Amino acid sequence: MAEVGLTTTIPVEVILAAGDVPVDLNNVFITDPDPEALVRQAELSGYPRNACGWIKGIYATALRYGIKRVVAVTQGDCSQTHALMETLQAAGIEIVPFAYPYDRDRILLEQQMLRFIDRFGVDWVQVEKARAALKPVRELVSEIDKLTWQEGKTTGAENHYWQVCCSDFNRDAGAFFKEAQEFYQQAQSRPARKETIRLGYTGVPPIITDLYEFIESLGGRVVYNEVQRQFTMIDALEDDLVTQYQRYTYPYDIFGRIEDINRQVAQRRLDGVIHYTQTFCFREIEDLLIKQGVNCPVLTIQGERPAPLDARNKLRIEAFIETLCFRALSNKPR
Ligand code: SF4
Numbered sequence: 237m238a239e240v241g242l243t244t245t246i247p248v249e250v251i252l253a254a255g256d257v258p259v260d261l262n263n264v265f266i267t268d269p270d271p272e273a274l275v276r277q278a279e280l281s282g283y284p285r286n287a288c289g290w291i292k293g294i295y296a297t298a299l300r301y302g303i304k305r306v307v308a309v310t311q312g313d314c315s316q317t318h319a320l321m322e323t324l325q326a327a328g329i330e331i332v333p334f335a336y337p338y339d340r341d342r343i344l345l346e347q348q349m350l351r352f353i354d355r356f357g358v359d360w361v362q363v364e365k366a367r368a369a370l371k372p373v374r375e376l377v378s379e380i381d382k383l384t385w386q387e388g389k390t391t392g393a394e395n396h397y398w399q400v401c402c403s404d405f406n407r408d409a410g411a412f413f414k415e416a417q418e419f420y421q422q423a424q425s426r427p428a429r430k431e432t433i434r435l436g437y438t439g440v441p442p443i444i445t446d447l448y449e450f451i452e453s454l455g456g457r458v459v460y461n462e463v464q465r466q467f468t469m470i471d472a473l474e475d476d477l478v479t480q481y482q483r484y485t486y487p488y489d490i491f492g493r494i495e496d497i498n499r500q501v502a503q504r505r506l507d508g509v510i511h512y513t514q515t516f517c518f519r520e521i522e523d524l525l526i527k528q529g530v531n532c533p534v535l536t537i538q539g540e541r542p543a544p545l546d547a548r549n550k551l552r553i554e555a556f557i558e559t560l561c562f563r564a565l566s567n568k569p570r
């Protein structure tokens with residue numbers, strides 16, 4: 237069994253069908269005891285200061301953990317991936333390319349899948365078998381999500397954690413399933429919490445380490461994590477592999493993502509949405525479309541390196557939650 241590094245969500249079923257171990261380098265980086273040291277290590281190797289913190293972290297993590305093979309999403313994820321992969325290749329790491337077609341073209345996506353499957357030496361039957369094996373795991377994580385937004389029994393951070401782990405299932409889908417079952421049972425027996433303000437979180441997962449906790453200290457709670465929920469693929473489990481990854485919104489255009497966000501804003505009765513942007517990320521530009529398109533108040537915050545919230549972001553979140561509280565009180569029937 238060989239470890240295969242991932243920089244984003246890809247058809248992980250192929251890697252599992254091949255008997256290899258998927259390793260989401262983002263998760264390994266951010267849960268490292270000292271993620272800031274990994275960013276500094278990349279900078280010492282020559283990464284510029286104005287490269288994305290996640291990219292620097294992924295680079296140093298792949299080298300630190302001796303990863304020999306990395307899947308590179310050359311379209312649909314990140315404009316900095318190309319250079320990241322070149323620097324990893326120069327360090328002796330094998331690169332396996334994968335591309336999401338911008339317009340969700342089924343034929344192009346299927347061709348990419350075929351190349352990917354071929355590269356890992358498996359076939360469709362094996363991959364569909366791996367997909368079927370993951371279905372109960374994905375469904376269980378979606379039940380944990382429901383515990384957050386329907387029953388108020390899990391925190392925003394817990395909601396983030398279980399869903400974000402669906403990129404690589406913590407490198408062991410069987411053990412992850414067991415842990416999720418235990419967590420689900422334990423969380424179910426908790427008393428329901430009543431938050432004042434129900435928030436959504438959109439954008440790439442935060443490099444900030446205490447965001448959810450800070451929001452909860454102010455009486456708000458994140459009951460929707462957009463990209464993390466997409467990692468579960470819960471909206472497309474009944475179909476085939478190609479359709480599943482065609483329905484996954486994150487690697488395609490922003491408009492599909494906005495439609496998905498608005499569905500959840502309505503269903504989860506969100507008071508507001510926090511849009512997280514990463515400094516030096518091309519996705520910062522999409523903030524203007526999110527602000528235009530999302531059907532509730534949006535606050536944009538920004539993070540650069542792995543660290544707790546800075547004073548500026550704290551102040552902005554406080555003001556946002558206060559405004560939403562005031563709005564909620566004014567809209568209450570007398
Ligand atoms: S935050 Fe943006 S620039 Fe950084 S890795 Fe993610 S997509 Fe790329």
